[in-house]
Amino acid sequence: MAAPQEPPKLEAKSPPAEPQKKSREDFNFDRIIGEGSYSTVILATDKSSKKQYALKILDKRHIIKEKKVQYVSREKDVLARIDHPFFVKLYFTFQDKDNLYFGLSFAEQGELLDYLRKVGAFDENATRFYTSEIVIALEYLHGKGIIHRDLKPENILLNKDMHIQITDFGTAKIFESDEDEKASSFVGTAEYVSPELLQSKVAYKSSDLWALGCIIYQFLAGRPPFHAANEYLCFQKIIKHEYSIPDGFPDNAKDLVENLLVSDPTKRLGCDKMGGYPPLKAHYFFTDVNWDNVQNETPPTLLPYLPSTTKGEAGMHSDYNMPSSTSEQDFEDRFLQCFGLGDPSKTESKARSGTEQDILDREEKLKQQASTSTWHPFVNGELIIKTGLVDKRKGMFSKRRQLILTDAPRLYYVDPVAMVLKGEIPWSSNIKIEQKNFKIFFVHTPNRTYYLEDPTGSAKKWVETLNKSLVLYKSQNK
Numbered sequence: 001m002a003a004p005q006e007p008p009k010l011e012a013k014s015p016p017a018e019p020q021k022k023s024r025e026d027f028n029f030d031r032i033i034g035e036g037s038y039s040t041v042i043l044a045t046d047k048s049s050k051k052q053y054a055l056k057i058l059d060k061r062h063i064i065k066e067k068k069v070q071y072v073s074r075e076k077d078v079l080a081r082i083d084h085p086f087f088v089k090l091y092f093t094f095q096d097k098d099n100l101y102f103g104l105s106f107a108e109q110g111e112l113l114d115y116l117r118k119v120g121a122f123d124e125n126a127t128r129f130y131t132s133e134i135v136i137a138l139e140y141l142h143g144k145g146i147i148h149r150d151l152k153p154e155n156i157l158l159n160k161d162m163h164i165q166i167t168d169f170g171t172a173k174i175f176e177s178d179e180d181e182k183a184s185s186f187v188g189t190a191e192y193v194s195p196e197l198l199q200s201k202v203a204y205k206s207s208d209l210w211a212l213g214c215i216i217y218q219f220l221a222g223r224p225p226f227h228a229a230n231e232y233l234c235f236q237k238i239i240k241h242e243y244s245i246p247d248g249f250p251d252n253a254k255d256l257v258e259n260l261l262v263s264d265p266t267k268r269l270g271c272d273k274m275g276g277y278p279p280l281k282a283h284y285f286f287t288d289v290n291w292d293n294v295q296n297e298t299p300p301t302l303l304p305y306l307p308s309t310t311k312g313e314a315g316m317h318s319d320y321n322m323p324s325s326t327s328e329q330d331f332e333d334r335f336l337q338c339f340g341l342g343d344p345s346k347t348e349s350k351a352r353s354g355t356e357q358d359i360l361d362r363e364e365k366l367k368q369q370a371s372t373s374t375w376h377p378f379v380n381g382e383l384i385i386k387t388g389l390v391d392k393r394k395g396m397f398s399k400r401r402q403l404i405l406t407d408a409p410r411l412y413y414v415d416p417v418a419m420v421l422k423g424e425i426p427w428s429s430n431i432k433i434e435q436k437n438f439k440i441f442f443v444h445t446p447n448r449t450y451y452l453e454d455p456t457g458s459a460k461k462w463v464e465t466l467n468k469s470l471v472l473y474k475s476q477n478k
């Protein structure tokens, strides 16, 4: 065996100088990224290195007043212990008279929750990919003796390449030994809180695995498993272990979720007593995952996805990102023809003569609508152009709603049983209407895709009317 090499002799040197503390003046402030309850996060560029950071600025007086000093120092302590690509990284901290500053890696693509909201639910492939990243992250975190305690899609940020960067360590817990695995105070977000936190006010590493089960369910089904009108009811459901797996949920994911959402924290797949992470990673939901390479893989594209709700029927993707066969010009032509405006001479006469008569007609119609239409109270005095029942789907769940298009144009939806206005699909020039089949149509808005199903099979009629309103709206808002 070769003799071990002598380490090279080191010249006596003075200790390396402490890196110079940064200050506010070292940065250009580009834009506000977000606001938290106790902080503002700003995209800032280091003037000398030109590197960009998410600079989290915390107002000292506010933090003291709100008794959040412990929360802030916890966040700093935990971040200082973490150095892993699937977590936000703390590069430096500094302070001045008024503020504390945390220099964090910039998660350019924002929150995973925004993507989930936008597309409604993830398909199995995307669910597997993001779940495997979270599993790797949790294995690392728990290996470091840290419980996150508030894991949820909102705290999972995305870097520029769409890989995860977990954040928000204000309520995390560092434990020194297994005995110390418990923590004393209640924290967390209602829908992801584990039963042991609610019942005994203790958190284990395994409490993060419960949250993981909730997240996997939410990825696929479109909403978390324990979901109720208020926190109290949500807690009751968690304690009673009251949740159901919807039809269409893949069997392998169902088995995984059921092995994570176990009320006894010592019986959850992935916890120490169940053999730790190897059995979790070996679950058949992850069959094709190459655990050593997840970080280098290209994340799957997150497309609007419509999981099937009946067994045996494949889930459908939206064609939204595909080149559309119907151009805007086509829509415009069809619209003009529908209104007899295709011929330029007709367009001109209509434009000249229409206005006053149109106003009178509208007033007359409104009067009629007020006395005959059940939906009139919901539309702010606007004229209803089209209304009908639809099933508004989110992931694997749907709710029956009365959809009402008005001439504003605005698109309201009402709970037809409780007769309560539930919301509005935000109208803008940027919306896109897409017909999926004779029943299903999508309204794509910049922040969310609405999945609407016309039980009578007249999706085409909705799509045509919506597109006419859109063309008219665009022409009036040029």
Ligand code: ATP
Pocket: 033, 034, 035, 036, 037, 038, 039, 040, 041, 054, 056, 088, 104, 105, 106, 107, 108, 110, 111, 157, 167, 168
């Ligand atoms: P609260 O303190 O009320 O719980 P929060 O945890 O969202 O809120 P912050 O951590 O201050 O508060 O974040 C504020 C906003 O900035 C959030 O929308 C978050 O997504 C965004 N943000 C925070 N850190 C980063 C980062 N490193 N990169 C990109 N965006 C970030």
